[in-house]
Amino acid sequence: MKYSIEQVKDIxxxxxxxxxxxxxxxxxxxxxxxxxxDLVIKLPKNSKASDRLKVEMQVLQGLGQNTLLxxxxxxLTVRSLLIMxxxxxxxxxx
Numbered sequence: 136m137k138y139s140i141e142q143v144k145d146i147x148x149x150x151x152x153x154x155x156x157x158x159x160x161x162x163x164x165x166x167x168x169x170x171x172x173d174l175v176i177k178l179p180k181n182s183k184a185s186d187r188l189k190v191e192m193q194v195l196q197g198l199g200q201n202t203l204l205x206x207x208x209x210x211l212t213v214r215s216l217l218i219m220x221x222x223x224x225x226x227x228x229x
Contacts, residue, residue: 136166138178143168147176164188175207 140156147153147170159167164184165177179185199206 137180
């Protein structure tokens with residue numbers, strides 16, 4: 136794991152009240168954490184991964200407007216993070 140639970144808490148606690156954080160898993164580009172049993176955040180492992188997360192965010196936003204499928208909704212954009220609700224995803228967007 137590149138990010139510790141404490142690092143994740145430090146990153147997001149300025150934007151939302153953190154009651155709980157749990158590591159969910161990781162892929163080639165990012166690590167995922169569940170926050171407050173309501174949000175999922177994805178943090179990139181490197182700068183190229185951050186760029187790919189931005190693209191993923193744009194695709195999800197576009198899909199949400201054009202489909203009846205349940206797609207995570209953008210909840211909040213903060214400095215280098217994007218918070219989404221409904222399987223919420225936080226995307227760093229440096």
